[in-house]
Amino acid sequence: MSTKKKIGILGASGYTGAELVRLLLRHPRVEIAVLTADRRAGQMMGDVFPQFAPYDLPRLVTIDEVDWANAGLDLVFCALPHATTQKVLKDVFAKAPDVKIVDLSADFRLEDPAAYAKWYGHEHHALELQKEAVYGLAEIYRRDIKKARLVANPGCYTTCAQLPLIPLLKAKAIEPDEIVIDAKSGMTGAGRSAKEEMLFSEVSEGFNAYGVGQHRHMAELDQEFSKAAGKDVVVSFTPHLLPMNRGIFSTIYVRGRRGKIAQDLHEILVKQYEKEPFVHVLPFGKTPHSRHVRGSNMTFIGVAADRIAGRAIIVSTLDNLTKGASGQAVQNMNLVLGFPETAGVDQPPMFP
């Protein structure tokens, strides 16, 4: 159809690239016009991800091969590694200033250049773009996203923690200084690069923490939690790797403030999200399973009382490749391009 918007995906040979293709192939309003993958350029998408062999998709090219000025792209998803992204996007905007971009890397998520430099060990290479970027957590920044040229798609761990905690911090319903987030991720969150510690035989039948006390995702949490609380918030956050493919699961320990107990926290979240298509709050005392959101753009949240008076345990889960990355990116695309927000990301979870 002539009215379909033309979409590009930079970095299509990784898992978030594949997930974008999966979702966009059945999106009613777009067509995939450009797919890049520098090391796999010249190959078909079906060579890199055999599940797409039966589909008619453009051949993979290098980023340099894209004729940005004339490609006629309406929106580009950028699923490139950290740091590379800054350079590439500056170049893309130089050649095609009207294109919209949803960036899935961490490069444009931090507003404060000093925070960026501290966590990433170097100055940001595209500060002017960083100023323009809108943080793409639709449930919080929907209005700004609609007007954005550059959307910084949030991280998977951080989306999973922010959706339950931001409304509670805004409502001043929990102590901002006593938050513990114990987070667990499926292996696709670690990407597709060939590393010994990511081999099946190293991962299967085992569990471990990593980046204990120092994970980069903390910078993003600090920023958004501090904005929500109106004061500096620093949380305890430990990421772990689960022997499974998809899913982020956060167990969050909080203390109620000003007499708020677990039921009050639950009520705040129920109200906040009752009309949101992609956030589902379970009945009080019930907690969700990661398997029940698999393959969907849903976040499931549960709240239970701890046996320690005044404390609550909040559980939040989503699919790291969908709501934690590519699904949220399509949701952001829908906002940016004026489509219904659920278009192409309304498929139910796949369980079992």
Next chain:
Amino acid sequence: MSTKKKIGILGASGYTGAELVRLLLRHPRVEIAVLTADRRAGQMMGDVFPQFAPYDLPRLVTIDEVDWANAGLDLVFCALPHATTQKVLKDVFAKAPDVKIVDLSADFRLEDPAAYAKWYGHEHHALELQKEAVYGLAEIYRRDIKKARLVANPGCYTTCAQLPLIPLLKAKAIEPDEIVIDAKSGMTGAGRSAKEEMLFSEVSEGFNAYGVGQHRHMAELDQEFSKAAGKDVVVSFTPHLLPMNRGIFSTIYVRGRRGKIAQDLHEILVKQYEKEPFVHVLPFGKTPHSRHVRGSNMTFIGVAADRIAGRAIIVSTLDNLTKGASGQAVQNMNLVLGFPETAGVDQPPMFP
């Protein structure tokens, strides 16, 4: 929309029931009007499968609670256990003779009452319906299915073996007396009943065969292979259980006939399926992975030469819950109700 057809699902609390709901929720031409589950009657679908909690679905009822004469159902999927099905469907047709039925059990797949009695140990309880039933392998019997009132949806193992072998048997390109089918299934193929041997701790990190030399699926294979070959065909078939959820994978050993070699067999399959939406034949010498069809209605088929002259190895794979059960059932519904054959089952595979 007023034009949507009304659908019922009998046995919605099992895995094929859940898969039907997953697919039908996004089917553009139907609405789910009735869900039954005798032991879970009164509960919501979200109590039985929490992934559906956010969706608006009818409450589960018993089969007896359905007012068949007035329910206005256009088509019913029957996902009940063997033998129960015969009795229930006879009753449904008695009360609602115009409803269409796609039955996912094995009850109406065997044309020969003697074969049924031999493999199942008792006389068939609905012989007149059995005569009317059309075997629902759309790629072979599409024309008949369109006119059917009762479609017997094929089994998962048998679909996976028939799609590559029936064209070869029809073309008399392989020896019908030397076929070995080594078949492997994900655990969802074993259903949702609570049995010790199906516990995670019994299944994970292990592999086994079952029903060696005597599996009931052989009756269905015998029937269809014999029809295709024009003579009695009896194959060696061994089913195994894989420590994974979804996927059937068949490794098939054949000998070419009349000088036909592996490349010839490949060519026959390529021609047979070049226009089929749900069968993809890989380039000669390549064999598919089960993971690349997961969650989709696709069958992937590969053909390679064995090093023994004249012999070939054929690999076929599909998702047992989709093309092996509920996806094929929706494909059959589409044929029966006159919808485009791919409606609601056109989602790409989900990998990883």
Next chain:
Amino acid sequence: MSTKKKIGILGASGYTGAELVRLLLRHPRVEIAVLTADRRAGQMMGDVFPQFAPYDLPRLVTIDEVDWANAGLDLVFCALPHATTQKVLKDVFAKAPDVKIVDLSADFRLEDPAAYAKWYGHEHHALELQKEAVYGLAEIYRRDIKKARLVANPGCYTTCAQLPLIPLLKAKAIEPDEIVIDAKSGMTGAGRSAKEEMLFSEVSEGFNAYGVGQHRHMAELDQEFSKAAGKDVVVSFTPHLLPMNRGIFSTIYVRGRRGKIAQDLHEILVKQYEKEPFVHVLPFGKTPHSRHVRGSNMTFIGVAADRIAGRAIIVSTLDNLTKGASGQAVQNMNLVLGFPETAGVDQPPMFP
């Protein structure tokens, strides 16, 4: 050999029973003389656990069939369900007062009858035995265990949390009121009974919490932590289920006390455990993987600094069937019978 001690196992058809058999078959000082399994009585152990088919083991009998007075048993492992155990052991001691018992259930772990009644919902049926029972955490109560007739083998979650925390609480090095234990267990911890939620297809590729805010293991933690701290300690504890067979993994969030920082906590644990055969403390800042203790009686502990000043993250892991149950039980048997403590439980971990 005539000098081997005779051992009985009550409840040999469960996973802890199988693990006891695995360990005892190669223990140099004992022989397995009695195996009970009421529902499988009359069968061979190889019928219930085919891995033991090649071994010469006594046929399974019911508990009632055991001639306690004349069986000549030196020690009995009891791997029966909760509550049943109290009744059975009272009876065993009545008939064979000189036998030693290592009980793997929770029945004799709580010293306070009121705590037992509160958490288990009924009065304890063998209060006099409860008084006599010694809590079997060898690293803490070794001296008492050597003299015990009845050893209450600790739980898997609680062993994993106590080994790192008890020395810190005793040293008053951490705040007892701010302990958060986020615990994850492999599926064998849930036992072998056939339940829908434990099926492979329900568990694989997913993660969930359970018993949030109210798990029974908390009673055992309260008791031992309060003893160690010399004051009432109540911790936040959330158990989760991992899609894998073996392993307990605890991520523990603590705040140092009296100026103690993470390095100090690490030093306390290094000193405490430097001569223990079954506890290994990693270098400061490193945290262990559950897979690296699989199949062994080892506990691996790591300590890292949180980025929040004064806070530390402690990670502890063990194999729930070995150090978390049957291995610890054999360790206790060794103490009770005067064998070297590592006899029969000195096999290295099995990875991968």
Next chain:
Amino acid sequence: MSTKKKIGILGASGYTGAELVRLLLRHPRVEIAVLTADRRAGQMMGDVFPQFAPYDLPRLVTIDEVDWANAGLDLVFCALPHATTQKVLKDVFAKAPDVKIVDLSADFRLEDPAAYAKWYGHEHHALELQKEAVYGLAEIYRRDIKKARLVANPGCYTTCAQLPLIPLLKAKAIEPDEIVIDAKSGMTGAGRSAKEEMLFSEVSEGFNAYGVGQHRHMAELDQEFSKAAGKDVVVSFTPHLLPMNRGIFSTIYVRGRRGKIAQDLHEILVKQYEKEPFVHVLPFGKTPHSRHVRGSNMTFIGVAADRIAGRAIIVSTLDNLTKGASGQAVQNMNLVLGFPETAGVDQPPMFP
């Protein structure tokens, strides 16, 4: 103890190296004196495999750093990659002609230099050693192994297929021209090198064949089957990868010869193996699970009748790292050094 034999392991940083260490650490008659790993030289074994951190083991060195003439090694296990092995072992024997070697690579398994050149694409670099090498399938060549200086430890797939088939071929009980071997392996069989297709996210929840029609293991099967049958035997053999760590599982389709039926084949195997410590033949009609041999040196074999008259289905399973590699290597060491054959490899399987 002064009487312990000194053992070296070349290539200790791979999975078969780790499995050798696991087994030898508890072997009563040997001590590990040398561990090499060229790329990890200088590190401790606990850096490469953290499960060994608590054990006192020699630091990893390069092969060149070993002072072969003076190291006093009694036996060396060689777990190096193909082709490298030939060169290294020629050099080792030049410097230490009295050392015994058990080689786990494929380099010395093929007696015929032409077969080697055909399958590996180059001339053999140590033909004189190849002549001397004894094929290390203890159940068949026990007498020769005891006198060997160089033992070529069999492959995992081939051990699993030979143990059931060689006695049947020797007895001329099956048709040698109609053997189909459908073989499945756990992922550890693919080694520890970092490759995209071996990542957890690529492997989990999926199944595939590889090397279809052309796998190198066939050369080893051809050689041994032809010797057993007294004529050239060429089998159909397809290897597959299972989403699990340990286990080889072979489903073997055969036709009885000279009126032999499945029961006759079973009887031959029962007689052949009734006194073997590491081969267990199940009752007729029962087939084994891979999980029930995990971590042990056992092979479990089952025989069932096919429904096609005269045909049988044989199932054979072992742990690819133990009986399929390192366990069998220790068994061979025991024979070479005159120890009891089961020393150090008598631990029962670990299930679950």
